Amino acid sequence: MYEIFSNWVAAFFTLCVFSFLYKDNPFYKFAEYLFVGVTAGYAIPLTYNMAFIPYVYQPIVLQHRWELLVPAAMGFLYVFTLSRKWNWLSRYPIAFGMGSVGMSVPLAMHAGVLVQMRGAMIPIQDINTFLVFIGTITILLYFYFSKAHTGLYGKVVRVGIWFMMVGFGASFGYTVMARISLLIGRIQFLIADVLGIIK
Amino acid sequence: MFKKTIPLIMVVTLGFLFVGFVFIPHKIAQDFYYVWFVDWIRAMSPFGLILGIMSITLAHTTRIRRKTPNWQYSILALVGLYFTAASGFIWGTQEGTPYMWIFKNIQVPMSATMFSLLAFYIASAAYKAFRARSAEATVLLITALIVMLGQVPIGISIFGEGIATLTQWILDVPNLASKRGIALGVGLGSVAVSLRILLGIERTYLGGGE
Numbered sequence: 001m002y003e004i005f006s007n008w009v010a011a012f013f014t015l016c017v018f019s020f021l022y023k024d025n026p027f028y029k030f031a032e033y034l035f036v037g038v039t040a041g042y043a044i045p046l047t048y049n050m051a052f053i054p055y056v057y058q059p060i061v062l063q064h065r066w067e068l069l070v071p072a073a074m075g076f077l078y079v080f081t082l083s084r085k086w087n088w089l090s091r092y093p094i095a096f097g098m099g100s101v102g103m104s105v106p107l108a109m110h111a112g113v114l115v116q117m118r119g120a121m122i123p124i125q126d127i128n129t130f131l132v133f134i135g136t137i138t139i140l141l142y143f144y145f146s147k148a149h150t151g152l153y154g155k156v157v158r159v160g161i162w163f164m165m166v167g168f169g170a171s172f173g174y175t176v177m178a179r180i181s182l183l184i185g186r187i188q189f190l191i192a193d194v195l196g197i198i199k
Numbered sequence: 200m201f202k203k204t205i206p207l208i209m210v211v212t213l214g215f216l217f218v219g220f221v222f223i224p225h226k227i228a229q230d231f232y233y234v235w236f237v238d239w240i241r242a243m244s245p246f247g248l249i250l251g252i253m254s255i256t257l258a259h260t261t262r263i264r265r266k267t268p269n270w271q272y273s274i275l276a277l278v279g280l281y282f283t284a285a286s287g288f289i290w291g292t293q294e295g296t297p298y299m300w301i302f303k304n305i306q307v308p309m310s311a312t313m314f315s316l317l318a319f320y321i322a323s324a325a326y327k328a329f330r331a332r333s334a335e336a337t338v339l340l341i342t343a344l345i346v347m348l349g350q351v352p353i354g355i356s357i358f359g360e361g362i363a364t365l366t367q368w369i370l371d372v373p374n375l376a377s378k379r380g381i382a383l384g385v386g387l388g389s390v391a392v393s394l395r396i397l398l399g400i401e402r403t404y405l406g407g408g409e
Contacts, residue, residue, distance in 0.1 A: 006300065010308040017312035021319060033272040035309040037279025040255055042302055045287025047248045055241035071239035075246030079253055088202040091405050093243055095206035098396060098404055099213025100236070105393045106221045112386020116379050128372045135376020136383070143384045160380065165335045167377025169342025170369055172325075177347055179318035186315050189308070 011194040014186055071096075135163035207399055214397040255280060342369060 016031035056072050059065040074096060080089040124130050138160030141153070149157045191197045220232045259273035287298040325343070328336040348354025349366025395401035 006304045010304045013305055014308045014312045017309055017316065020316060029269060029272050030275065031309055033276040034279045034305070035313065036255075037276035037281075038283045038301060038306045039310070040251065041280040041283025042287075042298075042306055043248065044252065044284035045292050045298065047245050048288075049292060051241070051248075052245040055238070056245060059238070059242070068238065068242045071242040072246070075243030076249070078246050078250040081250055082253055082257065087406065091203070091206040092209070093246075094404060095209040096213070096243070097240065098210045100217055100240075101210070101393045101396045102214030102217030103221055103232075105218060105390055105397060108386055108389035108393060112382055112389055116383050116386065120379060128368075131372050132376045132379070135373055136380045139377060139380025140383060143380075161335060162338060163373050163377045163380070165338040166342045166369060166373040167381070169339040170346050170374045170377075172321075172339060173343035173346030173350075176318065176321050176325075176343065177350060179315060179321060182311050183315035183318045186308075186312050 007194050011190055014190060018186075134159065139163055203402075203405060206405060207402065210396065211399050218397075252280070345369060 013031050013034075016027040017035075019025055020028040056068065060068050060072065074093050077089045077092050080086040083089075120133070120136050122129060124133055138156055140160075142149075142157045142160035142164070147153060188198075192199065216231060220228045256277065259277050262270045262273040283298065283301050286296070286301060290296040290298060292298050325340055329340055345362065346366050346369060348358065349362045354362050392401065396404070
Protein backbone atom coordinates (compact mmCIF):
# COMPACT_ATOMS: atom_id res chain seq x y z
CA MET A 1 0.00 0.00 0.00
CA TYR A 2 2.87 2.32 1.00
CA GLU A 3 4.67 1.58 -2.27
CA ILE A 4 1.52 2.12 -4.34
CA PHE A 5 0.92 5.49 -2.65
CA SER A 6 4.57 6.52 -3.22
CA ASN A 7 4.36 5.52 -6.89
CA TRP A 8 1.15 7.49 -7.40
CA VAL A 9 2.70 10.59 -5.83
CA ALA A 10 5.72 10.24 -8.12
CA ALA A 11 3.41 9.60 -11.11
CA PHE A 12 1.35 12.70 -10.28
CA PHE A 13 4.43 14.93 -10.28
CA THR A 14 5.77 13.25 -13.43
CA LEU A 15 2.50 14.01 -15.25
CA CYS A 16 2.45 17.56 -13.85
CA VAL A 17 5.85 18.20 -15.46
CA PHE A 18 4.88 16.46 -18.72
CA SER A 19 1.78 18.68 -18.91
CA PHE A 20 4.12 21.50 -20.02
CA LEU A 21 4.30 19.79 -23.42
CA TYR A 22 0.74 21.00 -23.99
CA LYS A 23 1.39 24.51 -22.62
CA ASP A 24 2.33 26.31 -19.42
CA ASN A 25 -0.42 25.52 -16.91
CA PRO A 26 -1.12 25.58 -13.14
CA PHE A 27 -0.15 21.90 -12.73
CA TYR A 28 3.27 22.54 -14.25
CA LYS A 29 3.75 25.70 -12.19
CA PHE A 30 2.79 23.74 -9.06
CA ALA A 31 5.44 21.11 -9.84
CA GLU A 32 8.03 23.69 -10.91
CA TYR A 33 7.90 25.77 -7.73
CA LEU A 34 7.72 22.71 -5.48
CA PHE A 35 10.73 21.26 -7.33
CA VAL A 36 12.77 24.40 -6.68
CA GLY A 37 11.84 24.41 -2.99
CA VAL A 38 12.35 20.69 -2.41
CA THR A 39 15.70 20.65 -4.25
CA ALA A 40 17.04 23.56 -2.19
CA GLY A 41 15.57 22.07 1.00
CA TYR A 42 17.19 18.73 0.26
CA ALA A 43 20.62 20.40 0.10
CA ILE A 44 20.35 21.93 3.59
CA PRO A 45 20.58 18.81 5.84
CA LEU A 46 22.99 17.27 3.35
CA THR A 47 25.38 20.23 3.56
CA TYR A 48 24.95 20.33 7.34
CA ASN A 49 25.87 16.64 7.71
CA MET A 50 28.53 16.44 5.00
CA ALA A 51 30.23 19.85 5.25
CA PHE A 52 29.33 21.74 8.43
CA ILE A 53 29.75 18.86 10.90
CA PRO A 54 33.03 17.38 9.54
CA TYR A 55 34.73 20.61 8.43
CA VAL A 56 33.50 23.20 10.95
CA TYR A 57 31.90 21.68 14.06
CA GLN A 58 34.19 18.69 14.65
CA PRO A 59 37.55 20.46 14.04
CA ILE A 60 36.61 23.54 16.09
CA VAL A 61 34.49 22.14 18.93
CA LEU A 62 35.91 18.63 19.34
CA GLN A 63 39.52 19.06 18.16
CA HIS A 64 39.87 22.67 19.39
CA ARG A 65 41.41 23.93 16.13
CA TRP A 66 40.46 27.50 16.96
CA GLU A 67 42.22 28.93 13.89
CA LEU A 68 39.35 27.56 11.80
CA LEU A 69 37.08 30.16 13.40
CA VAL A 70 38.69 32.65 10.98
CA PRO A 71 37.54 30.91 7.73
CA ALA A 72 34.18 30.11 9.39
CA ALA A 73 33.67 33.80 10.18
CA MET A 74 34.92 34.71 6.70
CA GLY A 75 32.46 32.20 5.16
CA PHE A 76 29.65 33.88 7.09
CA LEU A 77 30.51 37.14 5.33
CA TYR A 78 28.97 35.64 2.16
CA VAL A 79 25.51 36.62 3.46
CA PHE A 80 26.40 40.32 3.22
CA THR A 81 26.08 39.96 -0.58
CA LEU A 82 22.39 40.70 0.03
CA SER A 83 23.08 43.94 1.92
CA ARG A 84 23.43 47.19 -0.03
CA LYS A 85 25.48 48.89 2.67
CA TRP A 86 27.69 45.98 3.72
CA ASN A 87 28.02 43.95 0.53
CA TRP A 88 31.73 44.81 0.28
CA LEU A 89 32.29 42.39 3.20
CA SER A 90 31.33 39.48 0.92
CA ARG A 91 34.40 40.30 -1.20
CA TYR A 92 36.62 38.71 1.47
CA PRO A 93 35.46 35.08 1.11
CA ILE A 94 35.25 35.55 -2.68
CA ALA A 95 38.80 36.96 -2.78
CA PHE A 96 40.05 34.11 -0.60
CA GLY A 97 38.58 31.55 -3.01
CA MET A 98 39.85 33.45 -6.04
CA GLY A 99 43.40 33.14 -4.68
CA SER A 100 43.51 29.62 -6.05
CA VAL A 101 43.55 31.16 -9.54
CA GLY A 102 47.35 31.24 -9.17
CA MET A 103 47.30 27.47 -9.25
CA SER A 104 45.19 27.42 -12.42
CA VAL A 105 47.83 29.32 -14.46
CA PRO A 106 50.36 26.45 -14.57
CA LEU A 107 47.68 23.74 -14.33
CA ALA A 108 45.57 25.10 -17.21
CA MET A 109 48.74 25.53 -19.23
CA HIS A 110 49.58 21.89 -18.54
CA ALA A 111 46.17 20.23 -18.91
CA GLY A 112 44.65 22.52 -21.53
CA VAL A 113 47.64 23.33 -23.70
CA LEU A 114 50.72 21.13 -23.20
CA VAL A 115 48.88 17.79 -22.91
CA GLN A 116 46.80 18.62 -26.00
CA MET A 117 49.90 19.72 -27.92
CA ARG A 118 51.71 16.53 -26.94
CA GLY A 119 48.73 14.53 -28.25
CA ALA A 120 48.70 16.53 -31.48
CA MET A 121 52.44 16.26 -32.16
CA ILE A 122 52.52 12.75 -33.56
CA PRO A 123 53.91 11.65 -36.95
CA ILE A 124 51.40 11.90 -39.78
CA GLN A 125 51.27 8.24 -40.81
CA ASP A 126 47.84 7.86 -42.38
CA ILE A 127 44.81 9.81 -43.54
CA ASN A 128 43.29 9.85 -40.05
CA THR A 129 46.27 11.51 -38.34
CA PHE A 130 46.41 13.95 -41.28
CA LEU A 131 42.72 14.82 -40.79
CA VAL A 132 43.19 15.33 -37.05
CA PHE A 133 46.17 17.62 -37.78
CA ILE A 134 44.25 19.66 -40.38
CA GLY A 135 41.18 19.86 -38.10
CA THR A 136 43.16 21.07 -35.08
CA ILE A 137 45.08 23.71 -37.06
CA THR A 138 42.03 25.07 -38.90
CA ILE A 139 39.99 25.28 -35.67
CA LEU A 140 42.80 27.17 -33.94
CA LEU A 141 42.94 29.52 -36.93
CA TYR A 142 39.18 30.06 -36.61
CA PHE A 143 39.70 31.31 -33.03
CA TYR A 144 42.29 33.82 -34.21
CA PHE A 145 40.21 36.95 -34.56
CA SER A 146 42.97 39.45 -35.25
CA LYS A 147 42.75 38.65 -38.97
CA ALA A 148 39.53 39.02 -40.96
CA HIS A 149 38.06 35.67 -42.07
CA THR A 150 38.12 36.54 -45.78
CA GLY A 151 39.83 35.33 -48.94
CA LEU A 152 42.01 32.20 -48.76
CA TYR A 153 42.25 32.53 -44.97
CA GLY A 154 38.44 32.57 -44.79
CA LYS A 155 38.28 29.34 -46.84
CA VAL A 156 40.82 27.64 -44.53
CA VAL A 157 38.89 28.78 -41.48
CA ARG A 158 35.69 27.39 -42.99
CA VAL A 159 37.24 23.93 -42.91
CA GLY A 160 37.69 24.44 -39.16
CA ILE A 161 33.99 25.34 -38.84
CA TRP A 162 33.04 22.07 -40.58
CA PHE A 163 35.24 20.08 -38.21
CA MET A 164 33.64 21.84 -35.26
CA MET A 165 30.15 21.11 -36.62
CA VAL A 166 31.02 17.39 -36.75
CA GLY A 167 32.25 17.62 -33.14
CA PHE A 168 29.12 19.48 -32.04
CA GLY A 169 26.98 16.96 -33.93
CA ALA A 170 28.59 14.09 -32.02
CA SER A 171 28.00 15.88 -28.68
CA PHE A 172 24.45 16.73 -29.77
CA GLY A 173 23.78 13.09 -30.62
CA TYR A 174 24.98 11.96 -27.20
CA THR A 175 22.86 14.63 -25.48
CA VAL A 176 19.75 13.58 -27.38
CA MET A 177 20.40 9.94 -26.49
CA ALA A 178 20.79 10.81 -22.79
CA ARG A 179 17.53 12.77 -22.78
CA ILE A 180 15.66 10.06 -24.64
CA SER A 181 17.02 7.52 -22.19
CA LEU A 182 15.55 9.61 -19.34
CA LEU A 183 12.26 9.86 -21.22
CA ILE A 184 12.16 6.08 -21.66
CA GLY A 185 12.82 5.74 -17.93
CA ARG A 186 9.87 7.96 -17.04
CA ILE A 187 7.54 6.21 -19.48
CA GLN A 188 8.65 2.83 -18.16
CA PHE A 189 7.95 4.05 -14.63
CA LEU A 190 4.42 5.16 -15.58
CA ILE A 191 3.57 2.03 -17.57
CA ALA A 192 5.33 -0.66 -15.53
CA ASP A 193 5.61 0.59 -11.93
CA VAL A 194 2.43 2.65 -11.68
CA LEU A 195 -0.03 1.03 -14.07
CA GLY A 196 1.53 -2.42 -14.09
CA ILE A 197 0.73 -2.86 -17.81
CA ILE A 198 4.16 -4.33 -18.61
CA LYS A 199 6.37 -6.38 -16.30
CA MET B 200 41.01 50.38 1.47
CA PHE B 201 39.04 47.68 3.34
CA LYS B 202 36.43 47.61 0.61
CA LYS B 203 38.58 46.87 -2.45
CA THR B 204 42.32 47.12 -1.83
CA ILE B 205 42.66 44.43 0.85
CA PRO B 206 40.56 41.83 -1.06
CA LEU B 207 42.68 42.58 -4.13
CA ILE B 208 45.91 42.16 -2.16
CA MET B 209 44.54 38.85 -0.81
CA VAL B 210 43.94 37.54 -4.34
CA VAL B 211 47.32 38.63 -5.69
CA THR B 212 49.28 37.36 -2.65
CA LEU B 213 47.47 34.01 -2.47
CA GLY B 214 47.69 33.71 -6.26
CA PHE B 215 51.48 33.99 -6.30
CA LEU B 216 51.75 31.63 -3.31
CA PHE B 217 49.75 29.09 -5.34
CA VAL B 218 52.04 29.48 -8.32
CA GLY B 219 54.82 28.64 -5.87
CA PHE B 220 52.90 25.64 -4.56
CA VAL B 221 52.72 24.14 -8.05
CA PHE B 222 56.43 24.57 -8.79
CA ILE B 223 57.98 24.00 -5.32
CA PRO B 224 57.73 20.44 -4.04
CA HIS B 225 59.00 21.40 -0.56
CA LYS B 226 56.92 20.32 2.45
CA ILE B 227 56.15 23.92 3.46
CA ALA B 228 54.70 24.67 0.02
CA GLN B 229 52.69 21.42 0.00
CA ASP B 230 51.41 21.96 3.58
CA PHE B 231 50.36 25.47 2.61
CA TYR B 232 47.81 23.94 0.24
CA TYR B 233 46.91 20.52 1.67
CA VAL B 234 46.91 21.43 5.37
CA TRP B 235 46.07 25.09 5.47
CA PHE B 236 44.16 26.20 2.36
CA VAL B 237 42.02 23.08 1.86
CA ASP B 238 40.90 23.11 5.51
CA TRP B 239 40.09 26.81 5.37
CA ILE B 240 38.11 26.52 2.13
CA ARG B 241 36.20 23.53 3.55
CA ALA B 242 35.40 25.48 6.72
CA MET B 243 34.09 28.37 4.60
CA SER B 244 32.04 26.30 2.16
CA PRO B 245 28.91 25.45 4.23
CA PHE B 246 28.22 29.14 4.78
CA GLY B 247 27.63 29.64 1.06
CA LEU B 248 24.42 27.67 1.53
CA ILE B 249 23.14 30.24 4.04
CA LEU B 250 23.40 32.85 1.28
CA GLY B 251 21.48 30.55 -1.07
CA ILE B 252 18.69 29.96 1.45
CA MET B 253 18.46 33.65 2.31
CA SER B 254 18.40 34.57 -1.37
CA ILE B 255 15.63 32.13 -2.30
CA THR B 256 13.60 33.10 0.80
CA LEU B 257 14.00 36.81 0.09
CA ALA B 258 13.04 36.39 -3.59
CA HIS B 259 9.86 34.46 -2.78
CA THR B 260 8.78 36.51 0.25
CA THR B 261 9.16 39.65 -1.90
CA ARG B 262 6.93 38.07 -4.55
CA ILE B 263 4.36 37.19 -1.90
CA ARG B 264 4.50 40.62 -0.25
CA ARG B 265 4.15 42.46 -3.55
CA LYS B 266 1.47 40.04 -4.79
CA THR B 267 3.21 39.70 -8.18
CA PRO B 268 1.53 37.44 -10.80
CA ASN B 269 1.47 33.78 -9.64
CA TRP B 270 2.69 34.78 -6.16
CA GLN B 271 0.71 31.87 -4.66
CA TYR B 272 3.24 29.40 -6.06
CA SER B 273 6.00 31.10 -4.07
CA ILE B 274 4.29 29.87 -0.89
CA LEU B 275 4.65 26.37 -2.29
CA ALA B 276 8.37 26.88 -2.99
CA LEU B 277 8.95 28.11 0.57
CA VAL B 278 6.89 25.28 2.09
CA GLY B 279 8.86 22.77 -0.01
CA LEU B 280 12.16 24.35 1.03
CA TYR B 281 11.57 24.52 4.78
CA PHE B 282 9.53 21.33 5.13
CA THR B 283 12.16 19.23 3.31
CA ALA B 284 14.96 20.78 5.35
CA ALA B 285 13.06 20.38 8.63
CA SER B 286 12.23 16.74 7.85
CA GLY B 287 15.95 16.06 7.38
CA PHE B 288 16.81 17.62 10.74
CA ILE B 289 13.90 16.11 12.69
CA TRP B 290 13.77 12.53 11.35
CA GLY B 291 17.29 12.21 9.95
CA THR B 292 18.53 11.61 6.42
CA GLN B 293 18.73 7.82 6.43
CA GLU B 294 16.84 5.44 4.16
CA GLY B 295 13.17 5.12 5.20
CA THR B 296 12.84 8.63 6.65
CA PRO B 297 10.36 11.25 5.34
CA TYR B 298 13.36 13.21 4.00
CA MET B 299 14.37 10.31 1.75
CA TRP B 300 10.74 9.68 0.80
CA ILE B 301 10.44 13.28 -0.43
CA PHE B 302 13.70 12.91 -2.32
CA LYS B 303 12.77 9.62 -3.99
CA ASN B 304 9.12 10.32 -4.78
CA ILE B 305 9.04 14.07 -5.39
CA GLN B 306 12.50 15.41 -6.20
CA VAL B 307 13.91 12.56 -8.33
CA PRO B 308 10.80 12.01 -10.53
CA MET B 309 10.42 15.72 -11.18
CA SER B 310 14.13 16.17 -11.89
CA ALA B 311 14.22 13.22 -14.33
CA THR B 312 11.02 14.39 -16.05
CA MET B 313 12.28 17.97 -16.37
CA PHE B 314 15.43 16.72 -18.11
CA SER B 315 13.49 14.24 -20.25
CA LEU B 316 11.31 17.14 -21.48
CA LEU B 317 14.43 18.42 -23.17
CA ALA B 318 14.27 15.44 -25.56
CA PHE B 319 11.23 17.06 -27.17
CA TYR B 320 12.74 20.53 -27.29
CA ILE B 321 16.06 19.26 -28.64
CA ALA B 322 14.17 17.44 -31.42
CA SER B 323 12.22 20.62 -32.17
CA ALA B 324 15.44 22.70 -32.21
CA ALA B 325 17.07 20.16 -34.55
CA TYR B 326 14.09 20.39 -36.92
CA LYS B 327 14.28 24.20 -36.92
CA ALA B 328 18.05 24.05 -37.59
CA PHE B 329 17.41 21.64 -40.45
CA ARG B 330 14.84 24.00 -41.94
CA ALA B 331 17.43 26.78 -41.88
CA ARG B 332 19.08 24.82 -44.75
CA SER B 333 22.60 25.90 -43.93
CA ALA B 334 25.40 23.48 -44.83
CA GLU B 335 26.84 23.63 -41.28
CA ALA B 336 23.51 22.78 -39.63
CA THR B 337 23.06 19.87 -42.04
CA VAL B 338 26.55 18.51 -41.23
CA LEU B 339 25.76 18.81 -37.50
CA LEU B 340 22.45 16.97 -37.80
CA ILE B 341 23.73 14.22 -40.08
CA THR B 342 26.64 13.60 -37.67
CA ALA B 343 24.24 13.50 -34.71
CA LEU B 344 21.99 11.05 -36.58
CA ILE B 345 24.91 8.75 -37.47
CA VAL B 346 26.28 8.84 -33.90
CA MET B 347 22.84 8.01 -32.47
CA LEU B 348 22.10 5.21 -34.93
CA GLY B 349 25.56 3.74 -34.50
CA GLN B 350 25.04 3.34 -30.75
CA VAL B 351 21.65 1.60 -30.71
CA PRO B 352 20.73 -1.94 -31.86
CA ILE B 353 18.05 -0.68 -34.28
CA GLY B 354 20.62 1.39 -36.20
CA ILE B 355 22.95 -1.58 -36.59
CA SER B 356 20.10 -3.91 -37.61
CA ILE B 357 19.00 -1.46 -40.34
CA PHE B 358 22.37 -0.25 -41.66
CA GLY B 359 24.65 -3.09 -40.56
CA GLU B 360 27.93 -2.97 -38.64
CA GLY B 361 29.19 -0.25 -41.00
CA ILE B 362 27.28 2.45 -39.13
CA ALA B 363 28.94 1.48 -35.83
CA THR B 364 32.36 1.65 -37.54
CA LEU B 365 31.48 5.03 -39.05
CA THR B 366 30.36 6.30 -35.64
CA GLN B 367 33.63 5.21 -34.07
CA TRP B 368 35.58 6.89 -36.89
CA ILE B 369 33.64 10.15 -36.39
CA LEU B 370 34.39 10.03 -32.65
CA ASP B 371 38.06 9.16 -33.14
CA VAL B 372 38.98 11.49 -36.01
CA PRO B 373 36.94 14.65 -36.78
CA ASN B 374 35.47 14.77 -33.27
CA LEU B 375 38.95 14.43 -31.74
CA ALA B 376 40.27 17.25 -33.95
CA SER B 377 37.31 19.41 -32.97
CA LYS B 378 37.63 18.73 -29.23
CA ARG B 379 41.41 19.22 -29.35
CA GLY B 380 41.16 22.55 -31.17
CA ILE B 381 38.51 23.78 -28.72
CA ALA B 382 40.47 22.45 -25.69
CA LEU B 383 43.58 24.33 -26.84
CA GLY B 384 41.53 27.51 -27.28
CA VAL B 385 39.91 27.10 -23.86
CA GLY B 386 43.28 26.29 -22.25
CA LEU B 387 44.94 29.40 -23.66
CA GLY B 388 41.87 31.47 -22.70
CA SER B 389 41.95 30.12 -19.11
CA VAL B 390 45.63 30.95 -18.77
CA ALA B 391 45.03 34.47 -20.08
CA VAL B 392 42.08 35.13 -17.74
CA SER B 393 43.92 33.61 -14.75
CA LEU B 394 46.93 35.84 -15.45
CA ARG B 395 44.69 38.90 -15.66
CA ILE B 396 43.17 38.05 -12.27
CA LEU B 397 46.55 37.22 -10.77
CA LEU B 398 48.03 40.54 -11.89
CA GLY B 399 45.01 42.48 -10.64
CA ILE B 400 43.91 43.61 -14.13
CA GLU B 401 40.64 41.66 -14.05
CA ARG B 402 38.57 42.77 -11.02
CA THR B 403 34.98 42.04 -11.99
CA TYR B 404 34.73 39.30 -9.35
CA LEU B 405 34.87 42.06 -6.73
CA GLY B 406 31.51 43.30 -7.97
CA GLY B 407 30.40 46.83 -8.69
CA GLY B 408 30.11 49.79 -6.36
CA GLU B 409 32.73 51.17 -4.04
